[in-house]
Amino acid sequence: MNKYISILEQENEDFEIIYWDRLGSPDCPEKYKSIVFQKPSRLNLSHKDKIKDFLEFRRFVIKNINKRKYDKLIVLTSLTGIFLFDYLQKNYKNKFIFDIRDYTFENFYPYKMIENRVIKSSYFTTISSEEFKMFLPSSNKYILSHNILREEIEQANEFNKPKERDGIITVSFIGAIRHFDIDSKIALKLANDDRFKVVYHGYGVAYEKFKAFCQERKLDVQITGKYDRKDKIKLLANADIINAYYGIESYANLFAMPNKYYDSLIYKIPFWANPKVYSGQRSIKSGIGLNADLESESFANDLYHEYMEIDRLKFERDCNQELSKVVKEDELFISKVQEFIEIGGLK
Structure with a gap:
């Protein structure tokens, strides 16, 4: 979230954040406009109870998107995209970024097929590791985004x-x-x-x-x-x-x-x-x-x-060399987000 916020602020874009406060510890700084789904949900709930809570979150998100009529969306995490897949396809095709930060249930074929549909409907899909391509559907929409903030x-x-x-x-x-x-x-x-x-x-x-x-x-x-x-x-x-x-x-x-x-x-x-x-x-x-x-x-x-x-000098040199490589790889991601802000499939 903070990485996208940093780019949006640099581009002077108006944005709001919709998120779920699951553990009673708000993730969004007060200075940003946010819409919070406040429903406690323990991390160790059964899959059945988790799905029930996610469906409530889905209804909350769709209700607020319809009300606010956003031009574009940034969808953070695989599960959010999965639970919104039909809504995104119908209402925001090529108008959203899909951000995948982890392996989830890609070994479950129906899940992977839905995920594939979300990826195809996205403007582009962010992955935080090149190795994610080992388990994700084949696509030319993947853009690498390292978990690093320039500041x-x-x-x-x-x-x-x-x-x-x-x-x-x-x-x-x-x-x-x-x-x-x-x-x-x-x-x-x-x-x-x-x-x-x-x-x-x-x-x-x-x-x-x-x-x-x-x-x-x-x-x-x-x-x-x-x-x-x-x-x-x-x-x-x-x-x-x-x-x-x-x-x-x-x-x-x-x-x-x-x-x-x-x-x-x-x-x-x-x-x-x-x-x-x-x-x-x-x-x-x-x-x-x-x-x-x-x-x-x-x-x-x-x-x-x-x-x-x-060896201190060698270690510092290796850190700096790898950091330079990471920054260079990340520049493409930043340019793609800027491109999305400017056109975002609205041409």
Whole structure:
């Protein structure tokens, strides 16, 4: 949302935001005009209950679009597009951007067919990882959009090892806590090792279970809960390693490019991910990633030594080179949004 807002503001476009406040924590800053669907909906609801809630959200969205009569739409996330597919086809063909940020239910054939119809009806479809083409319908409408904001790049700083501070390596996770099996394993292997400090910022479906697990086993893990996006820089200031390690059991993790990857590039913090997933492979290839294997008995030692052997100048150079590549790739996306604003299928 913030990325599109940034472009719309630069183009002096009038816009409104329709969104669902599912968890009682508004996502939209007050300075923007917004229409909020206020219905609590827990993250761990059954599929049946989730569908019911999404259908209510669909009715709310359509009602407000009809009332406001917008010229064009930007449809954020796959599920929103799926639940609005017939309305978009009929009323906004070639007048909306469809933004796909994650793998959802593409293994379910009817879902994928509906998604294909949404993509075909869009002015263009944004994907946040080139690897999404592995599971999405074939199309020439895909435009890559990295999860990075240009204004954040100005915050870029230098790489500093913890030995220049207190000697303890802080391994920080910032985001949705959803993968209990992986997070509990990380906590068991690192939390009570004097060389490391383990920190989790965020909330998600596994938050309560993970927190209870650490408390029951007296694992020294700092778990802070929900955070405000504007505080991210402050949270990253104390991070030595960005924890972006996800398992391969979930198909969604294989192809995604998490925000954490771009945080690593901008703030010069080594990125630790599973080398069996795309983000881990790209980070190692680009020189910003750590390759310690969580499943190895020597994992803690491997992670410690790999980190301490990082060459500061080389690491910073690799971050800057990869960041330049990302910015160049992102320029096409920005130009396509500007094109959409100017004509957007209204020729």
